[in-house]
Amino acid sequence: MKFGGTSLRDAAAIRSVCEIVRSRMDSHPVIVVSAHSGVTDRLVGLAESAVASTSAIDDLVERHAKIREELGIREDLHGELFHELQDLCRGIHLVGELSPRSRDYILSFGERLSARTVAAAMTAAGLPASAIDSFDIGVRTDSRFGNARLAPDEGRILAGLSDIRGLPVVTGYIAKDAAGNITTLGRNGSDLSAAYLGNAIDADEIQIWTDVDGVLTADPRVVPSARPIAEMSYDEAAELANHGGKVLHPASLAPAIQKSIPVRVLNTHRPDSAGTLIVKQSDDPNLVVRCIAHKRRVTIVNVESSRMLAQSGFLARIFGCFQRWNISVDMVATSEISVSITLDNTENLDDAVRELEDFATVSVEHDLGLVCVVGHGIKNRLGVPARVLDPLHRTGVVVRMISLGALKVNVSLVVDGADLDRAVRALHDEFFEVGGPEHG
Numbered sequence: 001m002k003f004g005g006t007s008l009r010d011a012a013a014i015r016s017v018c019e020i021v022r023s024r025m026d027s028h029p030v031i032v033v034s035a036h037s038g039v040t041d042r043l044v045g046l047a048e049s050a051v052a053s054t055s056a057i058d059d060l061v062e063r064h065a066k067i068r069e070e071l072g073i074r075e076d077l078h079g080e081l082f083h084e085l086q087d088l089c090r091g092i093h094l095v096g097e098l099s100p101r102s103r104d105y106i107l108s109f110g111e112r113l114s115a116r117t118v119a120a121a122m123t124a125a126g127l128p129a130s131a132i133d134s135f136d137i138g139v140r141t142d143s144r145f146g147n148a149r150l151a152p153d154e155g156r157i158l159a160g161l162s163d164i165r166g167l168p169v170v171t172g173y174i175a176k177d178a179a180g181n182i183t184t185l186g187r188n189g190s191d192l193s194a195a196y197l198g199n200a201i202d203a204d205e206i207q208i209w210t211d212v213d214g215v216l217t218a219d220p221r222v223v224p225s226a227r228p229i230a231e232m233s234y235d236e237a238a239e240l241a242n243h244g245g246k247v248l249h250p251a252s253l254a255p256a257i258q259k260s261i262p263v264r265v266l267n268t269h270r271p272d273s274a275g276t277l278i279v280k281q282s283d284d285p286n287l288v289v290r291c292i293a294h295k296r297r298v299t300i301v302n303v304e305s306s307r308m309l310a311q312s313g314f315l316a317r318i319f320g321c322f323q324r325w326n327i328s329v330d331m332v333a334t335s336e337i338s339v340s341i342t343l344d345n346t347e348n349l350d351d352a353v354r355e356l357e358d359f360a361t362v363s364v365e366h367d368l369g370l371v372c373v374v375g376h377g378i379k380n381r382l383g384v385p386a387r388v389l390d391p392l393h394r395t396g397v398v399v400r401m402i403s404l405g406a407l408k409v410n411v412s413l414v415v416d417g418a419d420l421d422r423a424v425r426a427l428h429d430e431f432f433e434v435g436g437p438e439h440g
């Protein structure tokens with residue numbers, strides 16, 4: 001059972017979490033927690049400002065003190081961690097430099113603090129629990145600070161958990177590399193921690209408890225009328241997560257898929273609502289589109305070379321260059337002499353562009369939006385691309401790039417950043433409001 005930051009935002013929310021867990025003790029849960037909402041953002045700010053000034057952590061200390069007080073938890077619970085954080089900030093200030101390694105070290109405090117709070121709250125509520133830093137039960141990664149990849153588990157986690165007394169409350173998002181440095185899994189990474197632990201212990205189910213009624217037909221912040229999806233397949237959920245659906249971390253489906261463990265997304269504030277069940281196969285013959293996902297701040301790189309006309313190896317050269325600069329490519333559209341590629345992350349892009357310019361003309365456009373129509377039914381319905389393009393055309397959204405994946409679980413489009421919300425709403429209207437999904 002993974003509880004996200006919004007599910008742990010204050011004492012009242014943590015009390016609800018205790019009651020949810022109490023009602024499910026029969027299934028012997030392992031609890032995974034995020035930092036209280038907003039804490040990781042605050043730690044990011046702290047890390048960045050520590051270089052220039054001796055940072056004050058008073059607001060963080062107060063926020064945690066208030067939660068402890070309201071929950072009746074002992075006052076000295078976080079003392080050591082806050083000392084360590086203060087020392088770390090001082091050290092960063094002294095050396096005048098923030099390495100990716102020390103940044104991850106600072107970011108790890110959010111989860112380490114909240115796991116202690118939640119375990120103490122559970123214990124106070126009569127559910128004896130232990131706070132566990134995930135690395136103490138063998139959660140290991142490589143050393144890609146800020147976006148570390150989990151190492152295969154090989155039975156370590158099960159062995160690590162077997163010594164724990166009471167209900168285990170494990171930190172999400174953080175781990176250690178082989179050298180013992182603290183790493184993080186990328187923002188939103190607690191979902192991934194939960195899926196990895198669920199895989200390691202052969203869980204019956206991986207539950208992601210959040211602040212909405214499950215996976216919805218679109219991001220409710222853009223489409224307020226978005227509705228919960230009762231059931232969807234792993235690959236649909238993976239497409240949604242990969243295309244910006246913040247409700248799940250993009251890599252969080254893989255550990256579930258590997259062992260066919262169902263994933264359920266549930267609402268901490270409404271624990272009786274059914275939520276969304278994500279399983280291997282969920283084919284509803286009447287359903288065409290399951291949901292609309294979107295992503296902001298997408299970059300397109302256009303690479304064109306008339307010299308490569310009728311020559312082999314053009315794509316290999318381009319992708320080789322992105323690989324060398326460790327740039328992950330998202331969507332691709334090609335003709336014989338030109339390629340358009342979308343990226344989320346523009347780190348190293350200038351270097352890659354310089355290299356591409358040796359054999360091609362390159363242009364880069366920033367701040368575009370990606371909208372993705374997800375659903376298994378797309379592969380069986382010839383009319384879907386027309387139904388995707390028509391409402392966009394009608395609402396005056398200019399489509400810059402299109403991709404209909406080979407698996408045909410999604411149709412993705414790149415639009416101007418300023419048109420993105422309008423595009424998402426137009427597509428949601430088309431598939432969910434006008435005819436309804438079963439109308440497909």
Ligand code: ADP
Pocket residue numbers: 003004005006007034188209210211212214215216217218219220221240244245246247248291
């Ligand atoms: P947590 O703190 O529980 O990890 P997140 O903020 O990371 O919560 O993820 C939940 C949020 O994801 C929701 O509040 C919602 O705004 C956003 N979201 C984006 N797309 C979707 C979607 N298709 N379905 C549900 N929520 C979505």
Ligand code: ASP
Pocket residue numbers: 004005034035040041110172173186187188189190191
């Ligand atoms: N606390 C981390 C974040 O805010 C991880 C998570 O919430 O999943 O990104």
Ligand code: MG
Pocket residue numbers: 004188191246247
């Ligand atoms: Mg999250």
